[in-house]
Amino acid sequence: MVLFHKHLTFVFSITIILFSAMSSDAQKSLPDFSKQLFDIHEKIKEPTLTKRRFKHKDIVPLIEKLPFEVAKIGQSFEERDIYQIKMGHGKTKILLWSQMHGDEATATMALFDIFRFFKEKNDGFDALRSKILDNCTLYFVPMLNPDGAERFQRRTATGIDMNRDALRFQTPEGTLLKKLQDELKPEFSFNLHDQGIRYSAGMSSKQATISFLATSYNFSQDWNPTRTRAMQVICEMNEAVQQFIPGHVGKWNDPHEPRAFGDNVALWGSSLILIESGGYKDDVEKQYIRKLNFVAMLKGMQSIAEETYIKHQLSTYESIPNNEKFLFDVLIRNAEFIHNGKVVIKDIGIILTEKNINNATDFVVSSVIDDLGDLSTFWGIKEIDAKGLTVSMFADFPEIAQKYKISEKEAANKELNLDETASFLLTKDKEVKYIILNGQIK
Incomplete structure (x- = not known):
């Protein structure tokens, strides 16, 4: 019994020492x-x-x-x-x-x-x-x-x-x-x-x-x-x-x-x-x-x-x-497209890509329309709610195309398509509300 108590005392003493050491470290x-x-x-x-x-x-x-x-x-x-x-x-x-x-x-x-x-x-x-x-x-x-x-x-x-x-x-x-x-x-x-x-x-x-x-x-x-x-x-x-x-x-x-x-x-x-x-x-x-x-x-x-x-x-x-992967660089929600005189609501998902220039010391950005349709389960790093706004092309606004130096090819586009450069307008009653130029919001 004495040995047992001595053993307990020894274990308890060691435990106290270890706990003190741990506390000291803490x-x-x-x-x-x-x-x-x-x-x-x-x-x-x-x-x-x-x-x-x-x-x-x-x-x-x-x-x-x-x-x-x-x-x-x-x-x-x-x-x-x-x-x-x-x-x-x-x-x-x-x-x-x-x-x-x-x-x-x-x-x-x-x-x-x-x-x-x-x-x-x-x-x-x-x-x-x-x-x-x-x-x-x-x-x-x-x-x-x-x-x-x-x-x-x-x-x-x-x-x-x-x-x-x-x-x-x-x-x-x-x-x-x-x-x-x-x-x-x-x-x-x-x-x-x-x-x-x-x-x-x-x-x-x-x-x-x-x-x-x-x-x-x-x-x-x-x-x-x-x-x-x-x-x-x-x-x-x-x-x-x-x-x-x-x-x-x-x-x-x-x-x-x-x-x-x-x-x-x-x-x-x-x-x-x-x-x-x-x-x-x-x-x-x-x-x-x-x-x-x-x-x-x-x-x-x-x-x-x-x-x-x-x-x-x-x-x-x-x-x-x-x-x-739930993000676009730019997401435009609820835009109105006119197809054969009828209004169709689509979201527009835009992706931007960097391209090196000047011996890879700088870069330019290119854009592409990556998706069109219901993108309600996605988000944009930048977003526009285009409810009530119509997608228009620069072909219908030659003065703006000239101001922003839109190429003849882009200025001739009559509609917005997948896999093309993201350059278009958002308008209301022929008044321009947003200019999207190569994916950049102007």
Whole structure:
């Protein structure tokens, strides 16, 4: 009996010690800095990157000035140097890479903002920087596909989608990423992308401005500890950005893709966090979304450094709505069409596409009528309720056609058809209420 009581006393003492240690660790946890990071971003951001179409030569001088451990770790097919920036000395390794698709530049801008953040001091964030750098070692690879960035195109110089090259390794850039995974063996990896702006967060009118995914490593989409940790960190990041874009966060499509790097990085043992930058109204150059990336990534790093992510459950992650396709760039509702003297009500769904110009330093927009009819289950990033308005063509308003320099071919159009340029008028009693010119509302 005495031995039994001694055993209970020992167990109770150990429990108290463990609880005290846990409480002590909890007390050491830092507050959530998301709001403060959001507020200081304008001051901290890299000022030379203001548009998405920048090139390798624009970031090399920025990299070479960084006060961190900078190394050339390889070259692209066209022999552009690929850099790694290393900072921190903690046991948990985090590898972050951006722009493996050359035209997906939002996160690259955010990474340079993060570099500037880690250069600062005495600004109220020293404790956060210390926590991350003491507990983690960060490895950044901005612009993994510099040849694609040169052309502002998705694929590499050899025409291969690098994110479908994780089996054959026919791109030097993809081979380099596999080498980094093998050598560093990072516990966490951040795969940073842009997605189309017409994805909605669930079946809603809200653009999926930021989308996350803990990628599946097999076709049955199982949850092992590696994938679970990625999911839990995503829950922390989702909480952070929901403050600024409530309802605009989505979950990227989950089916396993055996050729993709994200899925294979998860298979190779690193907790893979996919971030997709989508669209936000009037944020053409994605400067607001860049800010959200800045906040989300730093929140993710803090969560990993403090291991606060462990509290999250799968149900929280699954509550993030899936990305869906319920958006047009422009949706005109209830427009009246005249067919053989009869009025027919149709909605008009318009899609806009960017086309590179000036050596991929700028772009022009082209439009197309993508759908006509009942589009009541869809939304538009921009919308017009045209109830009581009639669709008219420039052929009936030659003075307006001349003013807006409408081509002879467009000015001769007598009706609005699918798969044609979205240029037409909305009128009432022959008075022009709206001019739609190449999908733009005038």
